[in-house]
Amino acid sequence: MLSAMLLCDMVCGRENDFAAAFSPSRSIVRPQLFVNGAEAAKNLLTFGKKRCPHLGCALNWNPHEHSWDCACHGSRFGENGEVLDNPANGDLKMK
Ligand code: FES
Structure with a gap:
Protein backbone atom coordinates (compact mmCIF):
# COMPACT_ATOMS: atom_id res chain seq x y z
CA MET A 1 0.00 0.00 0.00
CA LEU A 2 2.81 2.38 0.93
CA SER A 3 4.62 1.59 -2.30
CA ALA A 4 1.50 2.45 -4.28
CA MET A 5 1.13 5.72 -2.40
CA LEU A 6 4.80 6.59 -2.94
CA LEU A 7 4.67 5.78 -6.65
CA CYS A 8 1.44 7.71 -7.08
CA ASP A 9 2.96 10.76 -5.38
CA MET A 10 6.12 10.47 -7.48
CA VAL A 11 4.13 10.29 -10.71
CA CYS A 12 1.93 13.21 -9.65
CA GLY A 13 4.91 15.28 -8.52
CA ARG A 14 3.79 15.46 -4.90
CA GLU A 15 6.06 15.26 -1.88
CA ASN A 16 5.70 12.28 0.43
CA ASP A 17 7.03 12.28 4.02
CA PHE A 18 8.11 8.64 3.69
CA ALA A 19 9.96 8.99 0.38
CA ALA A 20 13.43 9.39 1.93
CA ALA A 21 12.97 6.44 4.31
CA PHE A 22 12.05 4.10 1.44
CA SER A 23 14.33 5.50 -1.25
CA PRO A 24 16.40 2.80 -3.01
CA SER A 25 19.42 5.11 -2.75
CA ARG A 26 19.23 5.33 1.07
CA SER A 27 22.13 3.66 2.84
CA ILE A 28 22.83 2.59 6.38
CA VAL A 29 25.89 0.65 5.25
CA ARG A 30 28.33 3.58 5.26
CA PRO A 31 27.63 4.75 8.84
CA GLN A 32 27.78 1.14 10.07
CA LEU A 33 31.11 0.60 8.29
CA PHE A 34 32.49 3.71 10.01
CA CYS A 70 35.90 -10.35 20.23
CA ALA A 71 34.19 -7.13 19.17
CA CYS A 72 35.85 -7.08 15.75
CA HIS A 73 34.27 -10.09 14.01
CA GLY A 74 32.36 -11.90 16.72
CA SER A 75 34.61 -14.79 17.74
CA ARG A 76 33.96 -16.12 21.23
CA PHE A 77 36.07 -18.28 23.52
CA GLY A 78 35.24 -20.25 26.63
CA GLU A 79 36.71 -19.62 30.07
CA ASN A 80 39.60 -21.96 29.27
CA GLY A 81 40.21 -20.48 25.83
CA GLU A 82 38.41 -23.04 23.68
CA VAL A 83 36.89 -21.50 20.55
CA LEU A 84 33.08 -21.26 20.77
CA ASP A 85 32.22 -19.17 17.70
CA ASN A 86 33.96 -18.38 14.42
CA PRO A 87 35.64 -16.85 12.51
CA ALA A 88 38.58 -17.74 14.76
CA ASN A 89 39.49 -21.35 14.05
CA GLY A 90 41.93 -21.91 16.89
CA ASP A 91 41.78 -21.79 20.65
CA LEU A 92 42.86 -18.81 22.68
CA LYS A 93 46.29 -19.11 24.24
CA MET A 94 45.78 -18.64 27.98
CA LYS A 95 48.88 -17.32 29.78
S1 FES B 1 39.83 -10.41 15.25
FE1 FES B 1 38.58 -11.49 16.58
S2 FES B 1 37.15 -12.40 15.32
FE2 FES B 1 38.39 -11.35 13.97
Missing part, protein backbone atom coordinates in the same frame (compact mmCIF):
# COMPACT_ATOMS: atom_id res chain seq x y z
CA VAL A 35 31.35 2.44 13.42
CA ASN A 36 32.82 -1.02 12.77
CA GLY A 37 36.09 0.48 11.54
CA ALA A 38 36.41 2.71 14.60
CA GLU A 39 35.69 -0.20 16.93
CA ALA A 40 38.24 -2.40 15.16
CA ALA A 41 40.90 0.32 15.30
CA LYS A 42 40.25 0.92 19.01
CA ASN A 43 40.49 -2.80 19.75
CA LEU A 44 43.65 -3.24 17.70
CA LEU A 45 45.34 -0.37 19.54
CA THR A 46 44.32 -1.46 23.06
CA PHE A 47 47.32 -2.81 24.95
CA GLY A 48 47.46 -5.24 27.86
CA LYS A 49 44.42 -7.35 26.96
CA LYS A 50 44.00 -10.88 25.69
CA ARG A 51 44.17 -11.03 21.89
CA CYS A 52 41.92 -12.82 19.47
CA PRO A 53 43.82 -15.40 17.41
CA HIS A 54 41.80 -14.44 14.31
CA LEU A 55 43.23 -10.98 13.54
CA GLY A 56 44.47 -9.81 16.91
CA CYS A 57 41.71 -7.62 18.32
CA ALA A 58 41.41 -7.16 22.07
CA LEU A 59 39.03 -9.56 23.81
CA ASN A 60 36.50 -8.55 26.43
CA TRP A 61 35.39 -10.77 29.26
CA ASN A 62 31.63 -11.37 29.14
CA PRO A 63 30.54 -12.05 32.74
CA HIS A 64 27.03 -13.12 31.69
CA GLU A 65 28.13 -15.79 29.20
CA HIS A 66 31.45 -16.54 30.93
CA SER A 67 33.24 -16.12 27.64
CA TRP A 68 35.92 -14.02 26.00
CA ASP A 69 34.27 -12.05 23.19
